[in-house]
Structures are given as structure tokens and as C-alpha cells.
Amino acid sequence: MSDLPPRSGPGGDRPRDGVGRRVQRPRPASSSAPGDRYAPPSPEVARRRQIVVGSVAVVLVVGIVAALVSFLGRDDDTTTSDRDGSAQGAGDDAADGGDGTAADEADEPKDLTQVPAEQTDQFVNPASSGRMWSEEVPGSLTFRGNPTRTYYGRGDVPKAPKVRWFYPQSGGMCSSSSVGGQAKTWCGSGWTGQPAVFEREGRTWVVFGAYDKAVHFMDGETGEDILPPLPTGDIIKGSVTIDPDGYPLVYTGSRDNYYRVIAIDRGGAAQELWKLSATAVSPTLWNNDWDGAGIVADDLLFEGGENSQFHVVKLNRAYGPDGKVTVAPKLVFNTPSWDQQLITDLAGNRAKEFSIENSVAMSGDTAYWANSGGLVMGWDMGPLRTGGTPTQTFRFWTGDDTDASVVIDADGFLYVAVEYERSNRRAAEVGQLMKLDPRNPANPLVWKYDDRGANPAGFWATPALHDGVVIAPANSGKVVGLDQQTGAELWSFKLPGPTWQSPVVVDDVLIQGDCNGTLHGYDVSDPKVLPPEIWAVAIGGCIESTPTVWNGRIYFGTRAGRFFSLGDDGTLPSPTASQTGGGGE
Numbered sequence: 001m002s003d004l005p006p007r008s009g010p011g012g013d014r015p016r017d018g019v020g021r022r023v024q025r026p027r028p029a030s031s032s033a034p035g036d037r038y039a040p041p042s043p044e045v046a047r048r049r050q051i052v053v054g055s056v057a058v059v060l061v062v063g064i065v066a067a068l069v070s071f072l073g074r075d076d077d078t079t080t081s082d083r084d085g086s087a088q089g090a091g092d093d094a095a096d097g098g099d100g101t102a103a104d105e106a107d108e109p110k111d112l113t114q115v116p117a118e119q120t121d122q123f124v125n126p127a128s129s130g131r132m133w134s135e136e137v138p139g140s141l142t143f144r145g146n147p148t149r150t151y152y153g154r155g156d157v158p159k160a161p162k163v164r165w166f167y168p169q170s171g172g173m174c175s176s177s178s179v180g181g182q183a184k185t186w187c188g189s190g191w192t193g194q195p196a197v198f199e200r201e202g203r204t205w206v207v208f209g210a211y212d213k214a215v216h217f218m219d220g221e222t223g224e225d226i227l228p229p230l231p232t233g234d235i236i237k238g239s240v241t242i243d244p245d246g247y248p249l250v251y252t253g254s255r256d257n258y259y260r261v262i263a264i265d266r267g268g269a270a271q272e273l274w275k276l277s278a279t280a281v282s283p284t285l286w287n288n289d290w291d292g293a294g295i296v297a298d299d300l301l302f303e304g305g306e307n308s309q310f311h312v313v314k315l316n317r318a319y320g321p322d323g324k325v326t327v328a329p330k331l332v333f334n335t336p337s338w339d340q341q342l343i344t345d346l347a348g349n350r351a352k353e354f355s356i357e358n359s360v361a362m363s364g365d366t367a368y369w370a371n372s373g374g375l376v377m378g379w380d381m382g383p384l385r386t387g388g389t390p391t392q393t394f395r396f397w398t399g400d401d402t403d404a405s406v407v408i409d410a411d412g413f414l415y416v417a418v419e420y421e422r423s424n425r426r427a428a429e430v431g432q433l434m435k436l437d438p439r440n441p442a443n444p445l446v447w448k449y450d451d452r453g454a455n456p457a458g459f460w461a462t463p464a465l466h467d468g469v470v471i472a473p474a475n476s477g478k479v480v481g482l483d484q485q486t487g488a489e490l491w492s493f494k495l496p497g498p499t500w501q502s503p504v505v506v507d508d509v510l511i512q513g514d515c516n517g518t519l520h521g522y523d524v525s526d527p528k529v530l531p532p533e534i535w536a537v538a539i540g541g542c543i544e545s546t547p548t549v550w551n552g553r554i555y556f557g558t559r560a561g562r563f564f565s566l567g568d569d570g571t572l573p574s575p576t577a578s579q580t581g582g583g584g585e
Contacts, residue, residue: 112130112131113130113132113151114131115131115132116131116132116133116135117131122364122382123147123298123362123364123381124147124148124295124297124364125364126148126364126408126410126411127410128146128148129150129363129408129409129410129465130151130409130410131146131151132145132154133145133146133244136246137199137244137246138198139196139197139205139242139550140152140154140194140196140198140548141241141242141243142196142240142241142242142293142295143192143239143293143359143405143546144194144407144502145548147297147361147363148408148409149361149408149462150408150464150465152464152504152505152506152548153504153506153549153550154549154550154551155506155507155549155552156507156551157506157507157511157549157552157554158535158566158567158568159534159568160568161519161521161535161537161566161567161568162537162566162567162568162570162572163539163566163572163573163574164553164565164566164567164570164572165222165223165564165565165572166563166565166575167216167218167223167562167563167564168562171561172187172188172212172561172562173212173557173562174186174187174188174212174561175211175212175235177213177234177255186235187211187541187559187560188210188545188557188559188562188563189208189211189556189557189558190211190237190544190557191403191460191500191545192237192239192291192293192359192462193208193210193236193238193239193545193546193557194208194239194547194548194556195207195208195239195545195555195556195563196208196239196250197220197553197555203219203220203226204220204551205218205219205220206218206219206220206548206555207242207250208239208240208557208563209232209236209238209240209252209253210235210236210557211237211561212235213231213232213234213235213236213254213256214229214230214231214232215230215232215236215240215250215252215262215270216563217229217230217250217264217270218563220553220555220565223565227264227268227269228268228269228270230262230270232252232256232258232260233254233255233256233257234254234255234256235254235255236252236253236254236255237255237291238253238290238291239293239546240252240293241293241295241296243296243317244297248263248265248325249261249262249263249273249317249327250262250264250270251293251294251296251301252290253289253303253305254289254290257278257279257288258275258277258278258290259275259276259278259290259303259305259311260272260274260276261327261329263324263325265325266324273325274327274329276303276313276331278290278305278306280331281309281331281334283308284308284309285307285336285338285353286306286308286352286353286354286355287306287307287355288306288307289305289355289357290303290305290306291306291357292304292356292359292360292369293359294359295359295360295361295362295367296315297362298385299315300312300313300314300381300384301313301315301329302360302362302381303360304337304356304360305356306356306357308336308337308355308356309334309335309336309356310335310336310337310356310360311333311334312381313329313330313331313332314329314330314332315327315328315329316329316330332384333389335379335390336354338354338373338375339395342374342397345426346373346424349422349424350372350373350422352373353372353373353401354371354372354375355372356369356370356372357372358370358403358404358406358462359405360405361406361407362381362408363408364412365380366378366379366380366381366393366394367381367390368394368406368408368438369406372402374402374418375396375397375398375402376394376395376396376397376398376406376416376436377394377395378392378393378394378395379391379392379393393441394441394444395441396416396436396441397426397430398416398427398430399418399422399424399427399429399430400418400419400420400421400422400424400426400427401418401421401422402416402417402418403419404416404417404460404462404463404502405462407464407465409465412437412438413437414436414437414444415433415435415463415470416434417432417433417458417459417460417461417462417472418431418433418434418458418459419456419457419459420432420456420457420458421455421456423455427452427458428452430445430448431450431451432448432452432458432474433448433451433463433472433482433487434446434447434448434449434487435447435448435470435484435487447486447487448487449480449482449489451475451476453476456475457474457475457476458475459472459473460475461499461503462502464502464503464504464505465484466505466510466527467524468483468485468527468528469482469483469527470483470484471505471510471527472503473495473499473500473501473502473503474499475498475500476494476498477496477497477498477499477515478493478494478495478499479492479494479495479499479503481524481527481531483528490527490529491528491529491530491531493530493531495512495514496514496515496516496518497514499514500544501543501544501546502546504546504547505524506549508524508525508527509521509523509524510524511547511549511554513539513544513547513556513558514543515542515543515544516542517539517540517558517560518536518539518543519537519539519543519554519566520535521533521534521535521536522534538574539560539574540574541558541560542559542560543556543559544558545557545558552567552568553565553566553567554566554567562575
């Protein structure tokens with residue numbers, strides 16, 4: 001290369017022609033012999049080479065740009081499951097034919113509400129808000145479906161629902177239970193009373209507790225008993241929880257003083273394996289009911305009681321030599337749901353009614369609950385993994401009875417619905433429906449919504465979150481939609497109250513029952529405008545308990561004593577209610 005002229009930079013010192021192209025310098029005579037690899041090409045050859053080189057350059061540039069776009073568009077921290085709901089690894093190959101090609105790229109993304117969030121080193125992945133709880137057990141497994149109390153079921157929602165079956169065929173699920181020392185007849189299912197619906201061994205199970213003092217285990221398609229009802233010592237007001245890890249276990253409370261663990265793998269009958277007494281801990285400041293639905297995570301059961309205490313039980317789940325599920329529970333932590341400051345603040349106004357009637361909610365390692373004195377607490381449960389003691393991280397006083405469950409969104413904000421009965425200054429200050437930021441414990445109130453037009457007023461139902469809107473029915477029958485960011489009222493409509501049933505939203509359909517016994521469906525595809533009603537089914541009996549939607553069916557009970565399955569393939573007329581039981585606490 002010593003015979004080449006020197007270069008003075010990237011472009012060398014070659015002159016350019018009139019259009020800016022470089023001009024070949026003449027070579028020395030000694031380099032122009034035939035076959036000399038440095039001999040200058042003919043003008044035609046040079047032109048062709050320039051065309052080829054230019055074409056290659058264009059192809060290279062296009063390829064580099066495409067690679068960069070693909071790289072920048074990929075979120076290295078987001079799995080395929082997070083992006084489109086598909087499974088990873090072998091599951092992807094199976095979906096696209098097994099060769100790893102993107103044969104399904106043209107398919108519509110799956111509904112992420114139906115795809116459980118990935119497990120993390122926390123008890124509950126915050127990203128699980130709004131999503132199905134368990135990969136091992138598809139279904140709605142507890143009150144409001146998951147630990148953040150934000151999962152409402154799986155569609156398709158029926159377009160013109162009719163009764164498919166009802167239970168029982170005659171009479172009603174009724175029994176007598178005392179209120180204030182006086183016997184009262186209770187029928188059907190009420191607040192909260194949401195059925196768990198899940199898939200097990202090729203069958204859709206529907207499990208719920210009722211006011212006939214029994215837990216029911218039913219076939220979702222036929223309405224027949226899979227197992228005989230399991231009796232308890234008193235009525236069951238709360239919702240059951242199904243084990244999310246695949247163990248054949250049901251967790252439920254009752255008004256008879258006990259929270260139970262029940263096995264459903266014993267063949268012909270369910271079997272109680274263990275129960276926790278409301279008197280097992282102290283001090284307690286209320287009664288012995290268990291209304292809340294527990295959460296099971298990392299072999300721990302988290303549950304609040306009307307005894308005013310919060311409990312954590314190590315379950316020690318296993319299988320015995322006969323293949324049947326076993327538990328060896330041990331209470332590992334409990335704490336009062338109240339403190340002396342709450343007693344002082346209530347100033348004698350029902351100052352020691354501190355039951356936990358809501359279902360504990362969890363996000364990350366933090367468990368949240370509220371009590372009937374209006375105290376919302378957050379406790380870090382992470383230390384339990386290493387034998388440590390949980391610590392309180394959050395405290396907020398709502399001013400009044402807070403029976404609705406705390407709702408947690410994916411960003412960690414809390415939505416708390418409160419009753420209005422005490423008529424104190426704090427209730428006016430913070431409202432009856434509020435958004436809280438637990439990361440700002442000194443001033444967590446983001447916004448508030450007031451509902452104090454009467455007494456009692458406020459909210460018994462647990463709010464729903466849908467596409468930027470908070471939906472909640474008040475005791476009066478007013479159903480409101482609030483902007484999730486600002487709390488501004490976007491719309492409202494009125495139903496016959498009291499409306500204690502928590503709203504359900506699946507497939508852009510809001511399902512809400514009223515106390516005249518009609519179940520309504522509303523179009524919330526545009527959730528920021530007043531939703532039009534698209535169907536209504538007259539059932540009879542106040543609808544207090546929350547429905548569950550699953551695979552084209554709607555399952556729920558009423559205070560008239562019966563439990564229903566609705567669907568587009570329904571053929572039965574709604575039965576005439578023979579019992580009409582009213583609300584009860």
C-alpha cells in the first residue's frame with residue numbers, strides 16, 4: 001500500500017467532481033500493468049461498483065435501524081406474559097407451532113385480568129391488582145377475587161341472562177340466630193356472601209356459606225351438590241376462601257365463634273380439619289363472629305375477626321401417607337385492631353366497638369384492614385419469613401364504622417369506603433369514600449367523597465375499580481362513578497336501597513343488584529359517562545351478597561333464601577320468593 005497517496009482525514013485528499021463525488025486519482029505508471037490489483041477500473045466498472053456499494057450500504061442501514069427499533073421496543077424487565085398474557089418458554093412454542101416463530105402475533109392480546117401476575121419474593125405482587133389470583137387454581141377464590149380485592153371474575157358476561165338453576169328447589173336456606181339476645185330468622189346469603197367459583201378436576205365448583213348455618217359445595221353447571229353441605233354452629237355471613245396453591249382446602253368463618261379449615265378431598269363429604277376460636281387471643285373488645293375472608297400466602301393465613309384482633313396462622317399444609325391433605329396450624333401472630341388513641345378520639349361514641357368485619361387486603365408485604373371504630377391499619381408482614389415480628393407502618397382514622405374491605409390498586413393507593421352513623425366531626429372532615437396514599441403516612445388523604453344526606457348513610461359495599469373510575473353503591477341506593485385520580489363525581493344513578501352488594505365489572509359490564517330483588521347490567525365501556533342499562537333480571541329478595549361471574553355464568557344468592565345461576569342458556573322463570581328476609585348485621 002506504500003504506492004497509495006497519503007490521506008488527510010476520513011475523506012482523504014481526493015478531489016470531488018461537480019456533484020460532490022470523489023474522483024479517482026491516476027495511479028503511477030508502475031502500477032498500471034495488466035493484472036495489477038491497484039490498476040484503476042474503467043469508468044463503466046467504477047460506476048457499477050458505486051451502484052453495488054450504495055445498494056449494500058442501504059441494506060445495512062435498514063437492517064441496523066430495524067434492529068434498533070426492535071431492541072428499544074423491548075422491555076427487558078417485562079416478560080411475554082406481562083406484555084400479552086401468553087405463557088413463557090415452552091408455552092410460547094406450543095402456541096406458535098413449536099418452532100418459536102411468532103405465528104400468533106396477529107392474535108388479540110389476552111385479557112390480563114385473567115392472567116395471574118408473576119410470583120415475587122413478596123407475599124402479594126402489587127402488579128396482581130385487578131388480576132386473577134392463582135395459576136394453580138383458576139377462579140375467583142375469595143371475596144373480590146384476590147388479595148387486593150380487585151378481581152371480579154371471568155366473562156363472557158351473559159347478554160340476556162335468565163335463570164339456569166336455583167337452589168334449593170323448594171323452601172329456602174334459612175335458620176334462626178339471635179340479635180341482641182332475640183331470635184331472628186335469617187334466609188339465603190347476604191353481606192358479604194360472595195361465592196367462590198373455581199375449576200377443580202375438570203369441574204366448576206361453586207362454594208359459599210349461607211344463613212342456613214352451612215357451607216355449600218355445588219356443581220356450577222347443574223346446581224347439584226358435589227359434597228353435602230357442611231354444618232356450622234351458626235349462620236355464615238362472610239365469604240369463603242379457596243386455597244390458591246392447589247391444596248383441596250376451604251377457609252371460612254361463622255357466627256359460632258370459629259374460623260375453619262375444611263378439606264374437600266375426602267370423597268363423599270367435606271371434613272373440618274381445624275378451627276380457630278375467637279377467644280384464643282386477648283384482649284378482645286367485641287363479639288365472636290368471623291365475617292372476613294382470609295388470605296393464604298406462603299403457607300400463612302391472614303385473617304381479621306370481630307373479636308377486634310388480627311391473626312396470622314402458619315398452616316403447615318401437607319399430604320398424608322394416604323394422599324389426603326393435612327394441616328397442622330399454629331397461631332404465630334396477633335395484634336389488636338385498635339389503640340388507645342382511637343378510644344380517646346371516639347370520646348365515648350361507641351368507643352369500644354372494634355370488630356374487623358372486612359376482609360384483609362394485601363399488597364407487597366403489607367396487610368391492610370379497618371375496624372368498626374374507623375381505624376385503618378397497615379402492617380408489614382415481611383419479618384414473619386425469618387421468624388421476626390410484623391411492624392405497623394400505617395394508621396388512618398376514618399371517623400366511623402368501616403366494614404367495606406380496603407381496595408388496593410397496582411400503584412399501592414388505598415380506596416376506603418366508610419359508613420356514616422356516628423355523625424362526628426372526623427366523618428365530615430375525611431368523607432365516606434376516600435383515596436389514601438400509605439407512602440405519605442403524615443398526610444395520606446388524596447381525595448374524599450361525601451355521602452351524609454341521611455343517617456345511616458355512607459357505604460357498606462366494597463368499591464370496584466374500572467378503567468380509571470371508582471364505582472361504589474351507597475347505603476341509600478345511589479351508585480356513583482368517581483374519577484380515580486381526582487375523586488370528582490362523573491355520574492350517578494339510583495336503585496332501591498339499601499345497596500350493600502359490592503359492584504362487579506367484567507367485560508365492560510357493571511353488575512349491580514338492588515334491594516327489590518333485581519339484578520342489573522350496565523354498559524361501562526365508556527366508564528366516564530352515565531352507564532346505560534342493558535339488561536335487568538327480576539329475582540326476588542334483597543340482593544346483598546356479591547355475585548361472581550365465571551365463564552358465561554353469574555352466581556349469587558339473595559335474602560329470599562335461594563342461590564342462583566344465570567346465563568344466556570337459562571330457561572327457567574324466576575321463582576316467587578317465599579321468604580323475603582331483610583338486611584342484617
